[in-house]
Amino acid sequence: MHFTHEKEREEKVELRQIRYFIEVAKREHVTEAADALHVAQSSVSRQIFNLESELGVDLFIREGRNVKLTPIGKIFLERMKHGLNVIDEAEREVREYLAPEKGTIRIAFPISLAAHTLPTAIYAFRKQYPDAKFILKQARYQELIEGVVKGDFNLAMIAPLPPSEERKVHRKILFTDNIVALLPLHHPLAKKDSINLRELKDDPFVVLPEGYVFRDMVINACHDYGFSPTISFEGDDIDALKGLVSAGLGIALMPEVTLVDNIPNSTVKVRLNEHSVKRTVGIIWPTQRALLPTEKLFFDFLNEFYTRLVHFNQ
Amino acid sequence: MHFTHEKEREEKVELRQIRYFIEVAKREHVTEAADALHVAQSSVSRQIFNLESELGVDLFIREGRNVKLTPIGKIFLERMKHGLNVIDEAEREVREYLAPEKGTIRIAFPISLAAHTLPTAIYAFRKQYPDAKFILKQARYQELIEGVVKGDFNLAMIAPLPPSEERKVHRKILFTDNIVALLPLHHPLAKKDSINLRELKDDPFVVLPEGYVFRDMVINACHDYGFSPTISFEGDDIDALKGLVSAGLGIALMPEVTLVDNIPNSTVKVRLNEHSVKRTVGIIWPTQRALLPTEKLFFDFLNEFYTRLVHFNQ
DNA sequence: TCTTTTTCATGCGTAAAATGCATTGATTAT
DNA sequence: ATAATCAATGCATTTTACGCATGAAAAAGA
Structure with a gap:
């Protein structure tokens, strides 16, 4: 059969240009990219220019003294991140092969x-x-x-x-990790070894903010046992929840592993009798x-x- | 290659090296790869050497005067083909973006x-x-x-x-394309406008060799209508089949599009009544x-x- | 067996490319 | 208005790639 021929170009894109491009693209800042790459700003600037002329396309819009990705530049960035990733992985794979x-x-x-x-x-x-x-x-x-x-x-x-x-x-x-209750030391149930989840139905809960999977797990678990928890405070991470409980602002459910060697002052860990409450x-x-x-x-x-x-x- | 003092280069792998490597790898021949790349053999040889020292791994085994991929070299080749493909595609995408x-x-x-x-x-x-x-x-x-x-x-x-x-x-x-019969001019059924596939059950068939999907389609179609075709000859492609029919060595089934503007001498195209015989x-x-x-x-x-x-x- | 050819590696001078520095010109912040 | 920031560019320097010539080793041929 017959093959049409692509016109052959002399200059080819090199990884150096791609690496520079990615740095500049994700910062939209030539000087910072150059610092990160440990080369002079002029060098980066030039390579970007070369890349653009080899491709025949503007990757950046120069607006005053900033650079911004063009729409096609964004596409190119995504593709190049992927390609560079494949190559870097292969490189690491080979390097690690012997040891x-x-x-x-x-x-x-x-x-x-x-x-x-x-x-x-x-x-x-x-x-x-x-x-x-x-x-x-x-x-x-x-x-x-x-x-x-x-x-x-x-x-x-x-x-x-x-x-x-x-x-x-x-x-x-x-x-699988059990979900346990963390209670303030003075809480009426704090002395018990284990409790039923329903015993907490009138307590104020402190939970993670919306969007966290664990927040939903807590609320769903309560629903499963017949009540909707009252939410008194939200904390940005598990440690924040611990702090809120410690300050007596509510009770919290959390995975048991987060409490290993690390039960906050003035709080008590109490197991739940419900064996299905785990993750x-x-x-x-x-x-x-x-x-x-x-x-x-x-x-x-x-x-x-x-x-x-x-x-x-x- | 021998690594006595493996000094850690700051150099990074470049696409040039990868392109050279792929050419050498798929030919297992440095000189031929160099010809294909339009550069001197020494240049390719050197880049391969550099690549190997940068990776710290032998990609080729030098056996006498030829080179052979090592096991890790083969893995690297697959990965690099993939990576280079992603980058080349992205390049073409950007180039074609404007026009x-x-x-x-x-x-x-x-x-x-x-x-x-x-x-x-x-x-x-x-x-x-x-x-x-x-x-x-x-x-x-x-x-x-x-x-x-x-x-x-x-x-x-x-x-x-x-x-x-x-x-x-x-x-x-x-x-969808009808399958039709191609008969020699002097065949008893050659004058008919259309025939039943079963009418060919005693004729010698010329078909494609084993492994071709279309060969199996022909044989299965015959089975569907109750007979096993006698195979007289095999031809390597559709044109070879046409030649065999033209020479009177048998009859053939083929997709109708292969006969548009191109019915061989001394042959006749006859439709099949079975509407299910198509592809x-x-x-x-x-x-x-x-x-x-x-x-x-x-x-x-x-x-x-x-x-x-x-x-x-x- | 001896010669010729093939093939990859390497030393070396040259050509090309990348880099850094200094500077320009333009834009933004104070 | 002045200073600071930033990307681009001219130029000298360094680095890298290249081709040529050659060497060494192996395969092919006589």
Whole structure:
């Protein structure tokens, strides 16, 4: 058969230009990008100019002394972030090939696992692989899933585990975590070992703000047991909730792991009799990409670690 | 290569190196790759060396005077092909953004659509967009689907359309094409306007070789009407079948479009009464990627073109 | 076996590209 | 009005890529 030929150009786009472009694009600021790249501003400016003339398209609008992405520039940015990501990953994969135990794990996590769960796992992993490095990123629930899909990171701890209908990520449960009540020390129920959720129906609740998955879990759990909680205050994170309870401004439900080694002053942890009030803690990873060698190492470790831990606790 | 003093370079991998690497990798031959790239052999050799020292990994095994990919080299090749593809696509997208009608359409097709269907469509398209360019690739049935999935091309004409359970590609029917019989001029049934497939049950069939989808379609159609065809000869493509029929070595079934303006000497086209003996002709495109501007233009054109054509024929 | 050819690697001078510095010209903040 | 900030550009310098010539090793041919 027959092939039409593309006209051959001499100049080709190079990764250097793409790297510079991405830095400039996400800051919309040449000088700052140059600082971040540890090169002179003139150098960046010139490479952007070259890139634009090679493509034959304006990527930035020069407005006074600022630069702004054009519409096509935004499209180009998205594509280039993806492409550069693929190449960077491949590079890391190859570099780690010979010595996975010295590589890097990029992992994201929600705030509720930041204090105890993740540090414990990392500590245990590093006893076995002391040269492994971690890049940690705290993120909100939806960001965790999107980040794994988009390629910002390849692993994310998450709770609760998203439904398996989510085709976009693989998922694996690590353990289930009880939800417990945190009460002020002087609360009438504070001396009890465990209570029924319904006993809290007239108490003021402190919860996370709208949009947090755990807030909805708390409210739904109450509904399941026949009441609508009165919300007295909202706190931006788990620690804020602890502070509010500690100050006597209400009671809170929270995952038990957030209280390990860390029960605030003037508060008491009380178990719930309802065994269904719990959440799953697990890990998600991409369906479209493979884990890098070191990440695979950590992933396998996590599975074994929690299998043994759960077994031990029973 | 030997790493005695692995000094950490500050250098980063560049697309030039990746382009050179891919050429060398797929040929396993430095000199030929250099020729294809229009640069000196020494230049390629050096860039490969640089790439390997930057990655800290051997990508090739030097065996005597040839080079062979290492296992990790093969992995790296796959990743890099993907990454470079993403970047090249983005580049073309941006280039075509300002003038889609002057861009390039990459499209693959099976041999059966090469003679009439695709040329007709391209001819009509180019009347409307004279500056559009085409890169055409003939491929076998499975290669068409895999090529669209893998990103070798974004569009493929295909017949029959793969089942919609194939989640990996989008699909759209363009028209249905009758299967007709091609008989030698002196065949007893040659004077009839149309026949029943069963009337051919004792004739020797010439068909495509094993592995072709259309071969299976022919045999299955015969089975559907109660007989197993006797196969006298196999021909490597549709034109070979025509030649065999023309030489009186058997009869053949073929899609009607392959006979438009092109009925061989000493043969006759005879319709089949069975209306179920037909095949769908359609187009597939990736689920994971978007069509480039010019490709979108052609895609929309095809849909409109065949909508009108089918309407006109009814 | 000895020669010739093929092939990849490398030393070296040259060409091309990227960089940094200094400066310009324009815009914004004080 | 003055100073500060910023992107672009001219120019000298450094860095990198390149081609040529050559070497070393291996395969092919005589």
